[in-house]
Amino acid sequence: MIQVQNLRKEFKITRKVRKELGAGAPAGKTLTAVDDVSFVCKPGRVFGLLGPNGAGKTTALRLIATMLKPTAGTIVVNGVDAGTDPRAVRDHIGFLTGNTGLYDRLTATEMVKYHADLHRMDPREFEARRDTLFHTLGITDFAGRRIARLSSGMRQKVSIARTIIHDPDVIVFDEPTSGLDVMTSRGIVNLIRDCRDAGKTVLFSTHIMGEVQQLCDDIGVLHRGRMYFCGSKEEFETQMTHSSYEDEFIHMVGEAA
């Protein structure tokens, strides 16, 4: 379970950053990427974090994965406070980043083994889990091939295997189907569903409304760092004033703008 309470994250705008951002730089000395955000992701449910580019989705996920420290607020993952024991939180989480984040010069097996070792998995347990995952994801055929020689779909499969090799209770996916073909996307959607059915807590960010409709049990709409909606899928549908998810989302975000 992930419990996020009044989460806030500010980034200092240094002279260098201001120069890099140019006209798009905010007026103040800080940029608030996440502003007073609260939500709960429950086990056996999929929480979809929706938002346009720059909404603060990735920052929120990085805060949950303890890569960033919050300016204010609390994050509790499976009963562990991220502020006091970030390493234990990372141990509970499987985090799939926005890009595949794989080492080109390693093979698929080496890549997955590396993360298993970082999680200090028992070698025998690793082998069994690797075989199952490679079979499920269809990696076995190219397991010994270096990542540089894999297609984007194959790479995403390896990335997923790396994320969940240690069988985490909490899985965080940052736009997992972004840039993938229909077949690979379908496979990932099925995997997320399987994780949910296995009682895992799944949090994923996306801006693909079809996936939200298909997968999510709970929805959070994030825009400019603030949560504009947070509730169950049913609650979202009840308050909808437009016929489709996409129209409703555009209306919500547009209104906020």
Added chain:
Amino acid sequence: MTRIHTIVKKEFTDTLRDKRTILTMIVMPLLLVPILMNLTIRITQRQQRKAEVELIDLAFIGGEYAPRLLELVQADSQFVVREDVRENEFEQLIRDDTLDAGIVVPPDFLERITADEQAEVVLYYRSSSSFAVAEGRLRSVIGDYDGEIVDGRIRRMSLDPDLFEAIAVEARDISTMQEVLGKTVGGFLPYMFIIFMFTGAMYAGIDLSAGEKERGTLETLLSSPASRLEIVLGKFAVVATVGIASALISMFGLYLGVRGIEDIPPEAMEAVWEILSVKVVVMIATLLLPLAAFFAAMILALAIQAKSFKEAQSTLTPLSIVVIMPVVFGLLPGIELNAQTALIPVLNVSLATKEVIAGTINPLHLVMSYASLFVLAAASIWFCVVWFNREETLFRS
């Protein structure tokens, strides 16, 4: 296996599969050093031999005033004497390489010699021309003639030859060949291994920090249970090891280069074997350790701040000049390892290596060099950890 071991193991696998690192760590020092060294020495030797046997075109004016000198010059098969050139043409002809040198004897030459006075001759030559062979050869012939005249005067006046040589110097060089090599070749050795250590460590360091950031793999590593300190130490160990390996391989390349040189005197070769004794190699290796630690930490701390491999490369490449400067200072005459220079990083390694090879190292200065390098390495690692803990550094985008 600890997480640091896991990171080290993975980084080694990754690094040793990187063509750029292999090129800077193994191929360059192992091939380039012996090839360049042999090529330079062979070309220099060939040019020198060529210059030595080449005929010297010499213009001689006033031969009639110094017939004996003209005779001596003509007797030397290396000179082709031309008496048809005017004195005012000398400079231009020598500049144009039509002539190698010129000599002008004044009309009163013989008169002054006969009167037991000092006579003058004027030499024209170019010291910038290859090896200044013409000047040396000409001075030698004039020197012989001068000796003849002085001997004649001494005999005629029945003087004691010792009258003209008040002090007889018997030079006894007590330097061993090892000391001589230490002070000469010893300066070149650190120049080689420090440059290769830095460049080897630089490519690995950039790849493991800015490269990881650029490829997005750092984010996945940060989401693992490994702490920032474990990540830094793992990467640091690999970069430092690559630096040491590059330095050692460059030294091996140098050894191969030395072996390939012909005409090395046996006593010099004996001294080379003396230099390669276990004691000397171990002492140099212990100097390499803290230096590699310092380089690795400094490279990682700077490279992690860059957004891409390219940006890190443009930051660190000029730094290699800063690193070379102290090594160059170490090659200057008169700069020795003392209480002050032992505290200056890189320069202390350069000077201490020379002293270790020559066998003249002062243990106190060696300890001071170690202490200075270890303090600096520790401070660099600390800085590195601080940078790796800064969100602005890691997520600069």
